[in-house]
Amino acid sequence: MTRDTTTPAKTGAGSSALRLSAYLPYRLSVVSNKVSGLIARAYQSRFGLTIWEWRVIAVLGEGAPMTAQGVCEATAMDKVPVSRAIRALDERGLVRRTRRSSDRRASDVELTGEGQRIYEEVAPLAMQYEASLLDGLADAERERLMALLDALEDRAEAMASAGDPETSPSRSG
């Protein structure tokens, strides 16, 4: 293990030297890849589902039919992977598409009985994976983690629309 996120490089005012092993975007990427890989392998080997197919099932599992557009919003996925996932699920008979009469460009997508069955099997498994990952953390810490992730996402979105990062970000002068 060559990870060292605790040793301060020169903890003082402002950040100091760059060490990849303690660099947040890098750490986030590595951890996310490991977790995603773990989950992806589980879904793939047991149900033949990709992460994207699984996400679509997860939102449809709540019950209400939804257009592809709705799925995009609920999953933060682009419309292309959503389209591909829905088609694959349709071909496997896990979802059903019904063209809307009011707007014939759009279709309502919903789980079939078989899709529902898979959802009911895979959802608890997903929860178990999450529980195992969070094992040892108090509820408060879990919430703290989620809040931190939310904050990071918000900052990233703000920075994406703003352009370059500020040298003195908190000073609003």
Added chain:
Amino acid sequence: MTRDTTTPAKTGAGSSALRLSAYLPYRLSVVSNKVSGLIARAYQSRFGLTIWEWRVIAVLGEGAPMTAQGVCEATAMDKVPVSRAIRALDERGLVRRTRRSSDRRASDVELTGEGQRIYEEVAPLAMQYEASLLDGLADAERERLMALLDALEDRAEAMASAGDPETSPSRSG
């Protein structure tokens, strides 16, 4: 914004229904992708560097020459992307490879003067991005976040080698 990570679905003993918007692996993936995308665009547009090339530069920037194998370990990257990144950097004249006399399969890789110059320009920028992302968080929270990421990585690795998640993970029976 269709994100809801705070509303408890049924906070009690054990986890309850699955909501994608509060599902840790999903959140981790979304946040990581947004952060990575932000950084990737910055490096690509300013320096024409991919994330992988940038990571290689980051570890070589510490000064000591390193084999590709060493870079793999330091960056948690697979040897194939490392090989590709080093070749691209070599072609751009940002790194230099010298075949080892002791083991002629391996080469020591180090930054050229030009590579060093880019490192010195891009490293502070990287730190600024991180600082902006963490803006508003106290030092203690930053450390807490890093520690949580470490813990998640450890659990994910443990689970990957162990196989399926346990139903009652903390009971060691």
Added chain:
DNA sequence: TGAATTTAGTTACAAATGATACTATCTTGA
């Protein structure tokens, strides 16, 4: 010694992904 195995790094090929363009349908406004 030298055959069998391991390791460093690269190459080649297949699968996944993303950007763009496209079709069909709907909406708007003259």
Added chain:
DNA sequence: TCAAGATAGTATCATTTGTAACTAAATTCA
């Protein structure tokens, strides 16, 4: 009512990425 956009969803193509096979060099051990 019809031309000019806008939108839902799909298809196409180029790039990226991952897996596996490969080459060359080193190591092991009979």
